[in-house]
Amino acid sequence: MSRRGFLRGRANAVTAAQRPPWARDEADFVARCTRCNACIDHCPTHILVRADGGFPAVDFTRGECTFCGECVSRCEPRALHREHADDPPWTLRARIADTCLAAHGVECRICGEACPTAAIRFRPRLGGVALPALETDACNGCGACLAPCPARAITLQSINEDATNAATEVKQ
Ligand code: SF4
Numbered sequence: 001m002s003r004r005g006f007l008r009g010r011a012n013a014v015t016a017a018q019r020p021p022w023a024r025d026e027a028d029f030v031a032r033c034t035r036c037n038a039c040i041d042h043c044p045t046h047i048l049v050r051a052d053g054g055f056p057a058v059d060f061t062r063g064e065c066t067f068c069g070e071c072v073s074r075c076e077p078r079a080l081h082r083e084h085a086d087d088p089p090w091t092l093r094a095r096i097a098d099t100c101l102a103a104h105g106v107e108c109r110i111c112g113e114a115c116p117t118a119a120i121r122f123r124p125r126l127g128g129v130a131l132p133a134l135e136t137d138a139c140n141g142c143g144a145c146l147a148p149c150p151a152r153a154i155t156l157q158s159i160n161e162d163a164t165n166a167a168t169e170v171k172q
């Protein structure tokens, strides 16, 4: 098998995992990553775990990314790589599903309180509980809203996979 085919095969085997911030594209990432665990061992919020094949991935049920950059600076083969200070860490954005408690008439503002960038705001409504509205441009995909949601209504998705996710408001 060619080197390109081999790398593509490795990438296909692990593409379901969300890589740490500032990861190179998947094929390049798995080609460079030595599975040394340095990023996992030094993440202060402990959100990095060993996933399929021993490659690191983010588990947002454990907490949020603070974008401290520690994982990048520890990655010697530069599988995680930030060229410029303002390079975005990833294209992830939060998504609130209609299983949201507020959408079912239950007062809940936990995600809005957890969001460090105030990307989730609750709009008051006459005759009903306030519903969350996500301002996608303000969301950096840190994942702080995911674990606290009692209804598990929040996921993180790449905006590349869903170009229509410019701004979303939960409907009742
Ligand atoms: S940027 Fe910091 S908080 Fe985020 S995954 Fe890397 S080490 Fe963990």
Ligand code: SF4
Binding pocket: 032, 033, 034, 035, 036, 037, 038, 039, 040, 056, 071, 074, 075, 076, 077, 078, 079, 080
């Ligand atoms: S520090 Fe780099 S090489 Fe080591 S496991 Fe993390 S991504 Fe892979």
